[in-house]
Amino acid sequence: MSAIVVKDLRKSYGKVHAVGGIDLTVSEGEVFALLGPNGAGKTTTVEILEGYRHRDGGEVSVLGFDPAKNDRSYRERIGIVLQETGVEPFLTVAEVIDLFRGYYPHPRPVDEVIEIVGLQEKRDTRVKKLSGGQQRRLDVAVGLAGDPDLLFLDEPTTGFDPTARRQAWSMIKNLTELGKTVFLTTHYMDEAQYLAKRAAIIVGGKIVVEGPPSELVQADASTTLIRFIVPPTAPPLPSELDQDGVVTAGVFEIHSAEPARALNLLTNWALENGVDLDGLTVTRPTLEDVYLDITAKAAAEGVTSE
């Protein structure tokens, strides 16, 4: 079953085509990540799905509803965690969650929600006194209060320290174990790689690539990166490596589509010349490399949105 089906979605603001005909399908129970630079149409797309904006064209079906119709029964089944949200600062964590629970027909018990986001110790603390990360977790808690089938998470870990991010990630993983569908937008590629079953990159209002993060990464093998520290006394590198590689501040770097071959050349050279390959690393491309590659190409081709 598909939780979200989008066909040829279009939206313009004046002459700016924020979203220029995109197709998306999100299955029930999966974490789907929408990635893209600022101004690429990410927020516009999400806000159309959430019902905040109206589309100019195309078809949108979320849990069988058309979000543009502003149905109360639709809002009863989704949870929205926006980038910037506020709650009444003088209420406690439990009170805020309880307030929102009251809006939904089948809410989740307050303490269960608090446990999912890991705010047990702050249960009776006023919102004002929470740290930034804790407030963000409360945002997620408010999104979960109504026990939604689908949760929209807009950059849920922006501004988190590394520990808090890991905690948030395991929390989001927990959600999928509860059978929830999660629609995630993020700037952090490691986040998408870790959480998402499928991801799409949107640039200039169009989806450029889509698929499971591991496949997106494999499709772009040319970015396998080999690096090591070149001793000042080292003899010249084999010409093939010398041509394609770059030395910056004493560190040699090469992006290779044939890493086995490049490594073979390199290690033979090192053995023959008695060079220790200090600081040698061989890195598989990450989703971040793929992302940077794609957005850079798009920018070079002049595909910009604003």
Added chain:
Amino acid sequence: MSDLALTVRQLSFENRSFWRNPAAAFFTFVFPLMFLFIFTSAFGNDTIDIDGRDVKSSTYYVGTIAAFSLITACYTNIAMGVSFARDQGVLKRVKGSPLPSGSYLTGRIGHAILIGILLVIIVTIFGAVFYGVEVPTNTLPGLLVTLVVGSASFAALGLAITSVVPNAEAAPAIVNFSILPLLFLSGVFFPVKSWMETFSSFFPVKPLLDLVANAFNPETTGAGFLWGDLGAVALWGVAGLLLAVRYFSWEPRR
């Protein structure tokens, strides 16, 4: 839950939130009393001539400050509170939840009205205890209707003005600019004559002041209904509501 139950629940959370901020609550209540004290001290207990009737200045000020409290609680507080809530994303979050927009706003306005009426009661008691001002009796029905119509109308106008407030930082300046001159020109702080009276009679503050002053005047016979003034206040309220419905924004404007 029914929409009405949701509204009442919203109002009660609003109330809880209000009293959790004792500093703000304290000044909400002390502010009008301070004005009452300053103006009655400054102008003594002489009589002033209002529309050909001699009225004790303390009686005059209890009436105008009661009306001022109501306007502050409904117009100013709604306008500022809603502008801030909008900037912080509180309104956008509510809009994305199943809570009907009407229930949210009515809960908020309902709370403002209750605080406004509580302020009027406090000002009245303060005036009776310290300045011997008579508590309205025969005019009580008129006063109650005035308070309900007045508070609702000013709350609606408070919602309407938020549509010209671009962000929370600009809210105090714009909201005060829209109401302070009218408070002066309508006679909240000193009785007005001539062009000021004529000018301000086109706006909603002056009719509200007249209604409250009339109710507090011991000479007034009857139940205290001035239909013309009541109609003027209500008409402004309806205009405010229509503007709010048309131009109200749930998302930060920036």
